[in-house]
Amino acid sequence: MSAATQLPPAPVAAAPAADVGEGAGRRGWTGYLLLLPGALWLTLFFIVPTVSLVSTSLYDPSGSLATGYSMTGHWQNYTQAISDYSPQILRSFVYALIATVACVLLGFPLAYAIAFKAGRWKNLMLVAVVAPFFTSFLVRTLAWQYILGDNEALVSLLRKVHVLGADGYLLDTPFAVVTGLTYNFLPFMVLPLYASLEKLDPRLLEAGADLYASPVAVFRRVTLPLAMPGLVAGTLLTFIPASGDFINSELLGNPRTRMVGNEIQDLFAAGDYPTASSLSITLMAAIVVLVLLYVRRAGTEELL
């Protein structure tokens, strides 16, 4: 653009001006046209539902599906939801956090291995990471019910080596819920991390070593900072859906592992739309605040 403004004035003044105008106009329209499908999509499936959710959250709770709701701007729905369900909200974030950390600890070495050490197995390993998506989320989580089951091999083994007591169990515990979350969201951590590490030039690692950096220092000073965009993306893609998840708690947990997702699900099922909506909005707002704080901390504002 700046090059164009530095061009010497054209000999005929009027003609170029018209040209420029037309060119700029066409370019402008193309931009808007390209935006259109996305904008329509967002309006239809994000803005409209969000507006509807927000307004539902302010309905008078005395109504019901059968009798209809009246819009009274009943903000007390929020205080009610927060005071009734803050343990579940907190628990959701704690579980999501543990699962996210576990995903980083499992996913980073895996992504690193795929990017740098896999050689000709690289594509196969990537397919293996994505392969679970070929079956449904629900079925995979049900499979964990079996894996962690009281009479199955894993529990028997852990009992035998005294990691678990003689009547110890895994299923229906917080451990099982977090394990399920970790398992289900691991690919969302591995893929962005892999994309970042794949771009990392191994010669930079050599340069680090040449400049007196031990392997640990190379990791901390070179690998990690350059993998940061992938790490941030991965943690967001893991933490956000994990905080709102209810399947894992439903299938692998017990009544004391209920997460906010389970409560929202039940409230909607019970027809208490105003409370369910205000709880959803609260969760959404809390996540947005946490994500903003996190991204600022991680120093990757470019992502926003």
Add this chain to the structure above:
Amino acid sequence: MSDDLTLTSVTKTFGSFTAVDDLDLTVPQGSFFALLGPSGCGKTTTLRMVAGLEEPSAGTITLGERDITRLKPYRRPVNTVFQSYALFPHLTIEQNVAFGLHRQGRKKVDAEVARMLELVELGGMGGRRPAQLSGGQQQRVALARALINEPDVLLLDEPLGALDLKLRRQMQIELKRIQVEVGLTFVHVTHDQEEAMTMADTVAVMNQGRIEQMGAPEDLYEAPATTFVANFLGQSNLVPGKVVRGDAEVLELDVEGTRLTADVARARVRDGAVWVGVRPEKVYLSHAGEEAGDDDNRLHDGIVSDVSFVGVSTQYLVRMPWGQELTVFEQNTGSRDRFRPDDKVDLHWRADHTFLLDASQDATAGVDRVGE
């Protein structure tokens, strides 16, 4: 303290391919050592083994008394200016340059970094990222980043390749000055023979994973040991001949029926078939049969086949009676005759400028790589 860098029988193979082949090399401490050779001859691989980034398949590398063959790169007092720069994209120029000092536990480095950036003429650019610099500027950052550590050995892999001629000359002088001043050992890899010869105390010419010849630039130029060196370093005329008689100092040769003489000092072989070599600028022309000084060696009856005027000199191609074309560079002093195509000429040079090489070597080895 003699901390010479010594490579003993170092070999590096990649699968079945031998990149560096039984290499012996001694780089005296504090010297400026140039490694010169065509693309793919194993220069970078050699440097990487010295830096510890590649482990030799065989042989040992020592620095002074210390065997560093298997020492981790970050424990070696060796730094590299990489051919690809390898600057850290997430760090500023200052942070890049300070990286080595920080890793060695040094805290207050700002002044040193600023001084080093001044030295490579990048003062005021310290806050930028590598991506915001030109190729030549990045190269200078790479130089500063290695140099600031004042390592025992600095490895430079074509560190000036991306610079324009003026800056290149300037940096050559600067590099040489720094090297002399701080007394570091520099191992400088380059394609550029002029750069190698002007900067280095010792030049090693490498070919296909081996050292062809090593020595002072003048020695390599005036008395090449192989046809490859004769052709790769400057240009040479190589004429087939035979030693017919010789004593302790002078050898008598037969070249296509003409008697020539050569000093034993520059003879790699002393009997039998030889390549008789002479540098083009050592030769001058006279009209055929004309009496011209008392130069010892003279080849008769050439025909000028091509003349190109290049300013400081004129380059002639002369076709000899046996069909070979020889090259002659004449200085344009203005006091010498100019010759035109088809002129009949004799070629003269001093006997002690003649060198003799093993006739079993390929006379065109290293030729087509000249000027690369």
